[in-house]
Amino acid sequence: MDATALLDRYERMNVVRRTEKAAHDLFLQGLVKGTTHLAAGQEAIAVGASAALRPDDYVFATYRGHHHALARGATPEECLAELMSRATGLCRAKGGSMHLTKAATGMLGSYAIVGAHLPVAVGAAWSARLRGTEQLAVAFFGDGATNIGAFHESLNLAAVWKLPVLFVCENNLYMEYTPIADVTAVPRPAADRAPAHGIPGEVVDGNDVVAVEEAVGRLAGRARAGDGPAVLEAETYRHFGHSRADPAAYRPPEEVERWLKHDPLDLARGRLAELGVDEETVAGADERARAVVERAVAAAKAAPAPDPREALTDVWADGGAAWRT
Secondary structure, rough: OOHHHHHHHHHHHHHHHHHHHHHHHHHHHHOOOOOOOOOOOOHHHHHHHHHOOOEEEEEEEEEHHHHHHHOOOHHHHHHHHHHHOOOOOOOOOOHHHHOEEHHOEEEEEOOOOOOOOHHHHHHHHHHHHHOOOOEEEEEEEHHHHHHHHHHHHHOOOOHHHOEEEEEEEEEOEEEEOOOOOOOOOOOHHHOOOOOHHHHEEEEEOOOOOOHHHHHHHHHHHHHHHHHHHHHEEEEOOOOOOOOOOOOOOOOOOHHHHHHOOHHHHHHHHHHHEEEEEEEHHHHHHHHHHHHHHHHHHHHHHOOOOOOOHOOOOOOOOOOOHHHHH
16 A cells, blocks of 8 residues: 555544544533444554445444444544434434444444344345345444354355355454453454355454455455455454443453554554655644544534424335334
């Protein structure tokens, strides 16, 4: 990856990180309703993967999906307004933090039920196959989802039908509060299980945006060529607890320190320096990201509350309630 492309990826990750920090601060101010599941520290997976995909590909994420929504074209203002229950929100205040969706850009939702979106992604891939569009469906999920039935059912059907779907496990080592290693028989919960379904499984440094983009691009090309699905396990670490109610005191301090030194933004800055990009240029990207998110926070705060009369729109196909009778 050349310096221009890497600087672009760095700035995108910077915007995601700052948007997540804004969500954190707004929650503490009482402006974000409900809870939030922050993905700070996992930006390289969303940005690297999205950069390797086509604009018309489909993406499915978990309730920890802010970074994927932003990477697939949602703006910081849309996302923050949604978290703040504003009319200008991505889902007009009907989705909140856990259900960010922007179908126009292929972001087909964040799903609160663990693993529920995996078979939906398989269905989207099947649709693409039937229509002959060469579109790809990508399902992002956490390590905990590898221990539920939908994971295995989805991999099995995708393999049987050789569908253009990519399963990307964001392995941040913890399934909510429990270390995945404590309850899983294999070291790599996603990649080690892929061969049982006749699917290739790979592991990548999920904090290295260059490595993620290369791996997703290669596996996406394979799927589009008709060679079927693949599993990519991206090793990463969340900077915050499971949710805003979790101080993450269960994580060993030395583990946290080790992973914080392997931060996606720091890795990208190091690569930029190796490519000869000066500090002033990197600082310019930082400033642009800061300004974008600062404007987004101000706009979201100033946005109006949703109109109660629109409560049933965008819910069912006809926007009405005739289905009840």
